[in-house]
Amino acid sequence: MTTKMRSEIAEQPAALRATLDSLLPRVGEVKALAGEARQLLFIARGTSDNAAVYGRYLVESHAGRLAALAAPSIATTYKRKLDLDGVLAVAISQSGRTEEIVETLEWARDCGAKTVGVTNGGPDSPLAAAADLALCTLAGEEKAVPATKTYTTQLAALAVLAIGLGADVDENDLQRVPDAVERLIAEPGDLEAVVEGLADKPGVVVSGRGLAFSTALETALKLKEACYLHAMGLSYADLLHGPIAVVDADTPALLVAAENSPTLPGTVALAERVVAAGAAAFTIGGGTALAKAGTAALNGPDLPEWVAPMGLIVPGQLLTEALARRLGIDPDSPRGLNKVTQTD
Numbered sequence: 001m002t003t004k005m006r007s008e009i010a011e012q013p014a015a016l017r018a019t020l021d022s023l024l025p026r027v028g029e030v031k032a033l034a035g036e037a038r039q040l041l042f043i044a045r046g047t048s049d050n051a052a053v054y055g056r057y058l059v060e061s062h063a064g065r066l067a068a069l070a071a072p073s074i075a076t077t078y079k080r081k082l083d084l085d086g087v088l089a090v091a092i093s094q095s096g097r098t099e100e101i102v103e104t105l106e107w108a109r110d111c112g113a114k115t116v117g118v119t120n121g122g123p124d125s126p127l128a129a130a131a132d133l134a135l136c137t138l139a140g141e142e143k144a145v146p147a148t149k150t151y152t153t154q155l156a157a158l159a160v161l162a163i164g165l166g167a168d169v170d171e172n173d174l175q176r177v178p179d180a181v182e183r184l185i186a187e188p189g190d191l192e193a194v195v196e197g198l199a200d201k202p203g204v205v206v207s208g209r210g211l212a213f214s215t216a217l218e219t220a221l222k223l224k225e226a227c228y229l230h231a232m233g234l235s236y237a238d239l240l241h242g243p244i245a246v247v248d249a250d251t252p253a254l255l256v257a258a259e260n261s262p263t264l265p266g267t268v269a270l271a272e273r274v275v276a277a278g279a280a281a282f283t284i285g286g287g288t289a290l291a292k293a294g295t296a297a298l299n300g301p302d303l304p305e306w307v308a309p310m311g312l313i314v315p316g317q318l319l320t321e322a323l324a325r326r327l328g329i330d331p332d333s334p335r336g337l338n339k340v341t342q343t344d
Contacts, residue, residue, distance in 0.1 A: 004332040005144035005226070005321045009314065010185055012149045013178040016310070018138035019153040020174055023160040026135070030164025033114055033133050037088040037165075040067040041113065043104045047147040047218060048092040048154065051118075054214035054309050055090065055158040061211070062167040062306055072100050075107035084113035090161065094142070094150040096121025096128055105130050118157045120150045135160065144332040146226045148317050151218060152181070155310045162306075169306050177310045180301040184314040191315070193296035194282045195322045197252060198223075203230030205247055207270065208256035208312075209237060209263040215256045215284070215309050219316035226324045226331040236263075236270050252280035252295075256316075258308035259287035259300055268293045284315050 040059055042052035049069065056067040070089075074080050089108035093101045096119035105127065109115045117131030120139045128134035137153035159174055198204060204223060208216035213235050220233030232246070236255070247253050253274045257267040264286055271293035274281040283290045285300020285308065298319065301311025324331035 003144065003321060003325070003330070005146055005148060005317075008142055008144055008148045009317050009321065011140065012152050012185070012314065013182040015137075015139040015149040015153050016156055016178040016181060019156045020160070020177075022138055023135055023157055024171070024174070027160060027164045029133055030116075030161055031166075033116070034088050034165055035114075036086070037065065037114065038086040039088070040065060041070050041084065041087050041089045041108060042067065043070040043072060043089060043091040043101055043108065044093065045072070045098065045101065047151050047221060048094060048101075050214050050218040050221060051092055051151060051154040051158060052090075053217060054155055054211065055092075055161065057211045057213065058158065058162045058167070058306060059165060062169055063162050063165040065165060070104060070108075072104040075104040076100050082111050084108055084111035087113040088116065089113040090116045090118065091127055091131065092118045092154055093127050094120050094147055094154070096125025098127075102126045102130050116161065118154055118161075120153065145334055146222055146320065146331060152310050152313065159307060159310075167306075170304075173304050173307050176303060177301075177307050180303050180311045181314055184299055184301060184311055185318070187299060188315045188318045189299040190296045191298065191318060191322060194298060194319055195326050197280050197282060197296060198229070198323055199326050201229070201250060201252060203232070203246075203251050204254050205251060206231055206233045206254045206256070207236045209235050209266060210261060211305055211309055212256045212258055212261065212263060212285070212312060215312040215316065218313055219254065219256065219284070219320070222316060222320040223323070225334050226320050227327060227329060228334075236266060247274055247277065247279050249278055252282060254282045254284065255286075255290065255294065256284045256312055257286035257290055257300075258305040258312065259285060259302070261305045261308070264289065285312050
């Protein structure tokens with residue numbers, strides 16, 4: 001059985017190439033709009049919120065600008081005006097039709113912010129229409145409820161945004177991403193061992209830090225929505241402050257890191273600690289150092305850290321799809337979920 005989710009995972013290299021070909025020529029538009037914006041405000045929910053976490057870490061670590069995640073209820077429920085002069089508000093929505101996100105972007109504009117919309121919904125979507133600048137991804141229609149190709153193309157759009165903000169990165173690294181994703185789809189690592197290691201477990205702790213934190217959050221979300229696992233996504237710094245107590249023989253850890261990241265040594269140390277405590281530590285990325293420290297390893301991309309999350313999520317997507325089928329769950333249509341979620 002080939003699920004829609006598995007087919008859409010396989011479409012990611014082409015979706016990334018199309019999106020980058022479309023958006024990289026627009027770096028100058030980002031630069032012109034952002035100007036001297038002192039801060040970025042990311043507006044999103046769900047998977048898009050995990051993409052926003054990547055955007056926040058990328059902008060702060062490589063573009064040197066303060067960034068924050070918005071609380072949409074300030075706009076939609078409390079209806080509180082804030083001084084957003086000098087702020088670039090970036091709203092992210094796969095469909096471009098989530099009313100709360102569109103309303104919050106309009107609120108940000110009314111509060112004085114310049115606005116950007118990142119969406120796969122096209123230039124005619126409500127979000128694109130509400131934004132001063134729309135960065136439309138070209139993932140094509142996504143039929144499975146769990147987002148895959150729309151998520152990775154969102155990350156690509158945010159990477160283009162960071163370049164427009166003057167990030168100290170090599171733009172050529174982005175061109176390597178589609179091929180790296182293609183290799184991971186073909187060779188994800190010891191996928192069967194990780195699936196079997198989670199098949200009889202009620203929960204898992206998924207952890208990463210820095211730019212990989214977004215991958216930990218998104219992988220945990222996928223395992224929750226498509227496999228019904230009690231998956232907890234945490235920074236490993238927060239994990240060590242107490243929640244590590246839940247990691248045991250019945251609650252393994254899934255640890256994520258880019259191979260050339262300053263967070264890798266801490267992730268390796270955490271894997272060693274988990275294994276020493278008698279629990280399983282499954283790993284994604286981190287090269288041989290992290291693979292050797294853990295119980296079973298999924299491959300990571302051969303990419304610099306700033307673009308690595310576009311590859312790191314792919315083994316997590318493949319794991320989710322395979323584990324769901326192993327558990328007898330249809331990953332395309334998880335219970336209680338729709339493709340577009342509206343919130344009051």
